[in-house]
Amino acid sequence: MLKHVMTVYGYGYDIDAIAYDVDKSEDEVLGMIQHFKDINSKSGRNYSDELQSLIISRYNSGISVFMIEKELGVGKGVVKRLLLKQGIDVPKTKKQKNKETYAVIDHQDFSICPDCNGRNVKDMNKLYIDEGTDKNSKKKKLKPHSYCFDCGTEWYQKGSETHKVLFHELNDDDED
Numbered sequence: 001m002l003k004h005v006m007t008v009y010g011y012g013y014d015i016d017a018i019a020y021d022v023d024k025s026e027d028e029v030l031g032m033i034q035h036f037k038d039i040n041s042k043s044g045r046n047y048s049d050e051l052q053s054l055i056i057s058r059y060n061s062g063i064s065v066f067m068i069e070k071e072l073g074v075g076k077g078v079v080k081r082l083l084l085k086q087g088i089d090v091p092k093t094k095k096q097k098n099k100e101t102y103a104v105i106d107h108q109d110f111s112i113c114p115d116c117n118g119r120n121v122k123d124m125n126k127l128y129i130d131e132g133t134d135k136n137s138k139k140k141k142l143k144p145h146s147y148c149f150d151c152g153t154e155w156y157q158k159g160s161e162t163h164k165v166l167f168h169e170l171n172d173d174d175e176d
């Protein structure tokens with residue numbers, strides 16, 4: 001059964017699909033996968049060829065590095081390094097679809113930084129739009145959008161809310 005589980009794991013089946021297939025719970029399936037990893041690891045991170053090709057196969061079937069690391073119960077970056085070593089191009093930061101890239105903040109001032117209260121703030125609209133085109137762009141009303149040169153905070157108006165751009169939300173592992 002382990003062989004079958006690992007085969008379909010390599011095909012990119014979801015864990016719940018594998019569990020259904022072999023009539024086990026998802027935890028049991030994960031346990032089998034992690035057991036397979038353990039018996040195929042010689043001293044820590046030295047994986048057998050079989051395990052390496054399995055990981056590559058799963059990644060190539062569309063499962064994210066992050067997910068594979070969780071499934072195998074290995075540390076952050078282990079699978080990524082393995083793939084890079086094999087010459088597989090892993091995107092640096094893949095934005096997760098349903099992850100917010102901003103936070104709503106209670107701050108309506110676009111000349112003072114909401115984070116450091118600094119005034120070394122630039123209007124992002126002016127950084128991108130040539131002054132000369134201002135008269136012609138009347139219909140395109142620009143929304144306030146500022147950037148703090150002191151701490152790198154960026155915030156903008158969105159409807160009635162002020163949104164602060166988040167830079168550090170990617171790859172955050174909030175379940176550990």
Ligand SMILES: [Zn+2]
Binds near residue numbers: 113116117
């Ligand atoms: Zn600031």
